[in-house]
Amino acid sequence: MKKPANRFEWMIALRFLLRGRAQTLLIVLGIAVGVAVQFFLSALISGLQVSLIDNTIGAAPHLLALPADRLPAGAFMGGGAERRDSGRVLIDERTEIQSWQTYVDDLRRDRRVLRASPVANGQGFIERGGAVIAVIVKGLVAPDGLDIYKIREKTVAGAPELASDTALLGQRIAERLTLAVGDKFVLRNDRGGRLVMRVGAVFDLGAAAGNDLLAAPMDQVRSFFAIGGVSAVEAQVRDVFAAEEVARDHGRQYARVKLESWQERNRQLLTGLRSQSTSSVTIQFFVIVSISLAIASVLGIAAVQKQRQLGILKAMGTSDRSASRIFVIQGLLLGGIGSLLGLGLGLLMGWGFVAGTDAAFGLEISARTLLTPIALALAAAVTASTIPARKAAALSPIEVIRNG
Amino acid sequence: MADAVLRTRALCKTYFGKVDTPVLHDVSIEIARGGFTALIGPSGSGKSTLLNCLGLLDPPTSGEIEFDGRLIRERNVNDLAAFRNGNVGFIFQFHYLLPEFNALENVLLPCWIGGGRPAAETRREAQRIMERIGLGAFRDKAVYELSGGQQQRVSIARALVNRPKVIFADEPTGNLDRESGQAVLALMAELNRESNITLVMVTHDREVALQADHIYELVDGRICRTLDVGRSGREAAARELEDRSCTFKQ
Ligand SMILES: Nc1ncnc2c1ncn2[C@@H]1O[C@H](COP(=O)(O)OP(=O)(O)OP(=O)(O)O)[C@@H](O)[C@H]1O
Numbered sequence: 001m002k003k004p005a006n007r008f009e010w011m012i013a014l015r016f017l018l019r020g021r022a023q024t025l026l027i028v029l030g031i032a033v034g035v036a037v038q039f040f041l042s043a044l045i046s047g048l049q050v051s052l053i054d055n056t057i058g059a060a061p062h063l064l065a066l067p068a069d070r071l072p073a074g075a076f077m078g079g080g081a082e083r084r085d086s087g088r089v090l091i092d093e094r095t096e097i098q099s100w101q102t103y104v105d106d107l108r109r110d111r112r113v114l115r116a117s118p119v120a121n122g123q124g125f126i127e128r129g130g131a132v133i134a135v136i137v138k139g140l141v142a143p144d145g146l147d148i149y150k151i152r153e154k155t156v157a158g159a160p161e162l163a164s165d166t167a168l169l170g171q172r173i174a175e176r177l178t179l180a181v182g183d184k185f186v187l188r189n190d191r192g193g194r195l196v197m198r199v200g201a202v203f204d205l206g207a208a209a210g211n212d213l214l215a216a217p218m219d220q221v222r223s224f225f226a227i228g229g230v231s232a233v234e235a236q237v238r239d240v241f242a243a244e245e246v247a248r249d250h251g252r253q254y255a256r257v258k259l260e261s262w263q264e265r266n267r268q269l270l271t272g273l274r275s276q277s278t279s280s281v282t283i284q285f286f287v288i289v290s291i292s293l294a295i296a297s298v299l300g301i302a303a304v305q306k307q308r309q310l311g312i313l314k315a316m317g318t319s320d321r322s323a324s325r326i327f328v329i330q331g332l333l334l335g336g337i338g339s340l341l342g343l344g345l346g347l348l349m350g351w352g353f354v355a356g357t358d359a360a361f362g363l364e365i366s367a368r369t370l371l372t373p374i375a376l377a378l379a380a381a382v383t384a385s386t387i388p389a390r391k392a393a394a395l396s397p398i399e400v401i402r403n404g
Numbered sequence: 405m406a407d408a409v410l411r412t413r414a415l416c417k418t419y420f421g422k423v424d425t426p427v428l429h430d431v432s433i434e435i436a437r438g439g440f441t442a443l444i445g446p447s448g449s450g451k452s453t454l455l456n457c458l459g460l461l462d463p464p465t466s467g468e469i470e471f472d473g474r475l476i477r478e479r480n481v482n483d484l485a486a487f488r489n490g491n492v493g494f495i496f497q498f499h500y501l502l503p504e505f506n507a508l509e510n511v512l513l514p515c516w517i518g519g520g521r522p523a524a525e526t527r528r529e530a531q532r533i534m535e536r537i538g539l540g541a542f543r544d545k546a547v548y549e550l551s552g553g554q555q556q557r558v559s560i561a562r563a564l565v566n567r568p569k570v571i572f573a574d575e576p577t578g579n580l581d582r583e584s585g586q587a588v589l590a591l592m593a594e595l596n597r598e599s600n601i602t603l604v605m606v607t608h609d610r611e612v613a614l615q616a617d618h619i620y621e622l623v624d625g626r627i628c629r630t631l632d633v634g635r636s637g638r639e640a641a642a643r644e645l646e647d648r649s650c651t652f653k654q
């Protein structure tokens with residue numbers, strides 16, 4: 001008994017909407033524009049954020065275990081928390097990490113951590129044809145060390161393998177010194193050390209500062225710079241936003257190293273991202289409010305316009321609930337059709353944006369950016385239709401019939 | 405009356421508002437099953453009010469209504485609506501057709517309300533009814549493209565389609581010119597004769613009333629005269645309507 005009655009309501013709702021075609025079209029377009037703007041904005045802002053985050057940490061560690069020296073002494077010495085390493089800081093641990101294998105193992109055991117690897121850093125110089133340029137030398141361990149910097153993925157020439165006397169060069173260094181795969185050059189350090197190296201591969205990390213990098217096997221870099229331990233332990237986590245929490249969890253267990261997440265090193269970026277999100281939520285909120293008001297007013301007018309019809313339908317046996325559902329269904333139809341159209345419009349806007357500008361970032365089209373505007377528009381439509389729906393339920397057929 | 409489809413006992417109706425308006429006083433009538441009953445009386449005497457109470461559209465203030473042997477007590481509006489759908493049909497002075505639908509779709513609306521999409525058999529029945537009342541050619545026409553008489557005939561078909569026990573008509577020809585009014589009335593009288601659907605009609609036209617089997621005359625919300633045209637014959641009834649001014653029997 002209930003199902004056919006529902007079909008009756010859908011049928012009436014559809015006819016009511018089709019009858020006022022111009023009105024229906026206007027409101028559907030209104031919803032579509034609202035949804036399109038909402039979708040486009042949130043896809044754009046998410047895209048921008050994803051690309052900002054990717055630029056910042058896509059080819060970089062998400063968290064670092066650094067020697068204790070970098071931290072003010074009081075910060076890690078206090079508290080009675082249990083330590084997994086001895087609380088006493090060794091002299092050379094002020095600049096290096098000695099027992100790095102413990103930290104690497106600990107981090108790797110954490111399911112949130114994608115990869116972890118020790119690294120030895122130094123400042124070097126390459127001289128060639130009278131030019132001397134400074135390079136950041138990174139001593140890495142394969143495979144995690146290479147993958148944190150996406151060196152294997154971003155290699156443009158040569159084979160990205162770590163081997164003795166072989167250097168993997170960032171694109172910028174290679175270009176400035178006109179070095180190609182197979183070429184030999186001399187790497188110096190400020191203590192007078194000298195190493196003849198062969199270019200094993202050239203990688204291009206894009207705009208990132210990574211193109212000033214020279215990567216070499218860690219052990220060779222350690223002996224070249226006379227580092228007894230390692231400079232840091234670096235890690236990437238699965239969910240980049242969990243880095244801070246992972247750093248906090250592990251940092252609590254260690255006294256001799258300090259864990260630092262990318263968030264801590266990029267406070268300003270985070271503040272920027274947050275205010276972007278806030279403004280996008282604000283815009284979405286007002287779009288929703290205007291959609292709701294538009295639907296409420298159009299359906300409110302419709303409820304008055306259709307009084308005669310509703311009166312006779314009720315006289316012929318339509319129940320109050322059925323009458324009110326006719327308007328909720330109209331709201332649903334308007335919201336549904338409007339938001340589908342809006343999504344198409346939004347995708348078109350997005351396509352136009354990507355094709356028409358040379359922005360360094362794309363649109364983030366995900367289930368969230370796609371479905372949120374639809375869900376919000378539908379919810380707004382149904383909520384807005386409750387006002388005329390209530391009016392329709394309260395209408396008494398005898399009023400209509402008595403007043404002609 | 406042996407077989408009454410409708411009975412009222414001491415029906416009273418008062419409209420409450422800033423000023424309370426008592427409209428019906430102690431109305432006790434019976435409507436013969438399958439018959440044609442006319443309600444007459446001067447303007448404002450309460451004919452429409454009584455018809456709407458009988459049709460279960462407007463609840464009386466007090467008194468009882470017995471519909472087909474069932475005492476209609478204070479019932480939920482939705483239950484009453486469902487009951488109306490299956491048992492009564494209405495024809496009003498204005499046609500109240502839905503402009504969103506064509507003629508046939510309008511006729512089928514009561515079926516939709518009662519049970520969703522009408523079955524093929526129901527649709528054929530609706531078409532038969534439309535053909536019977538001369539609307540065969542106008543099935544697919546938009547209702548606003550029809551003449552007043554055609555529109556009123558569509559609403560007659562709509563009232564008939566669910567095979568109700570009683571059809572209530574409130575001055576169904578009030579909005580029509582004399583000729584099409586006559587045609588509509590003749591049609592209704594015919595339909596009443598050939599089926600056993602009971603017809604209750606409000607009219608202020610004595611000629612029309614004289615075609616009925618029973619006439620109730622209302623004055624100031626009271627029944628002042630009851631005529632059994634079938635028994636007394638049309639002439640006697642006509643004379644009675646002409647001659648005597650209505651007086652209340654105490
Ligand atoms: N909603 C209402 N509130 C107050 N009074 C009402 C209401 N509806 C009707 N009345 C009054 O009830 C009385 C009877 O009205 P009703 O419409 O039943 O008369 P009627 O006999 O059908 O008249 P007509 O021949 O003009 O159609 C009138 O005096 C009218 O003013």
Ligand SMILES: [Mg+2]
Binds near residue numbers: 451452453574
């Ligand atoms: Mg009246």
